[in-house]
Amino acid sequence: MSTHPPFRKVFEGIATREQMFALFNRHSDTPGVDPLSGMPYASEWFEIEAGEYHFMLGLLPPLFQRTGMFGMSEYKAGNITSVFFAIRIRGRERWYHGFCDLTDKRSPDAMRAAIIAHETGAVDSMTREEKLEAIWSATHADFRGIAGETNPDAWPPEHHGKRTIPTYVAEQGTTLKLLEDMTDEEIDSRMPAVRARSRRGAGNDAEPS
Known part of the structure; x- marks a missing residue:
């Protein structure tokens, strides 16, 4: 839940x-x-x-x-x-x-x-930045992370403080990736679930669109 x-x-x-x-x-x-x-x-x-x-x-x-x-x-x-x-x-x-x-x-x-x-409304005219923000919002808190927060050696210093998210990578399986480094294909594969969640959540918002 x-x-x-x-x-x-x-x-x-x-x-x-x-x-x-x-x-x-x-x-x-x-x-x-x-x-x-x-x-x-x-x-x-x-x-x-x-x-x-x-x-x-x-x-x-x-x-x-x-x-x-x-x-x-x-x-x-x-x-x-x-x-x-x-x-x-x-x-x-x-x-x-x-x-x-x-x-x-x-x-x-x-x-x-x-x-x-x-x-x-998470529609197709969203910019790349808006899609990344929507994906971050729709991802459960347990799966959102900050690079270097718990294991500083796992990320180069220049990436510390950036947002990370589990992403499926071919031949590697699911791995942590910087949110900003998601490819367009990875973003597009996540958007249907983001839109579905946005529609479900709209019923709980005061003054929904």
């Missing part, structure tokens, strides 16, 4: 600044939940304007920052914090906010992949 978080889009359209701040506190008056735990917010996401992304980036020193992503140093509650994404989808830059549970350090990457999968 999959333990993938039930990522949920909670607002249709692009949130204004006022709407964004309202969504930050959308569970404050929800009966029967404990907003102080942060858990009601975990895995929720919505689209924002570029201005709100940059406004929040300048508000506080980020907890972490890398290309197209940063996390807020002020936690919502517990281990739940806001993560902001700049994602190019079909040639157009778009911006998103999501609440990630950082007890799972891969949560921001999984959130990003889930947003891409939702916004593209």
Whole structure:
């Protein structure tokens, strides 16, 4: 059984600044939940304007920052914090906010992949990067890895920190491979299962496409 978080889009359209701040506190008056735990917010996401992304980036020193992503140093509650994404989808830059549970350090990457999968529908017009993100998201956490994390000698130093995934290679069987090194044929062979999983998961998303 999959333990993938039930990522949920909670607002249709692009949130204004006022709407964004309202969504930050959308569970404050929800009966029967404990907003102080942060858990009601975990895995929720919505689209924002570029201005709100940059406004929040300048508000506080980020907890972490890398290309197209940063996390807020002020936690919502517990281990739940806001993560902001700049994602190019079909040639157009778009911006998103999501609440990630950082007890799972891969949560921001999984959130990003889930947003891409939702916004593209995993259709044939997906770019190579979008397909790789969708494959990563659809792969069970037990089979996703980080090169050099548990066995540094197994990977050259320049590959440490990159994502790995089991891949079938002719005459070698199933072997670990860098996600970024998957061939187009290997990607295409995985996409039918990714699409099927995306369709099954859509029923659990608030505001599905």
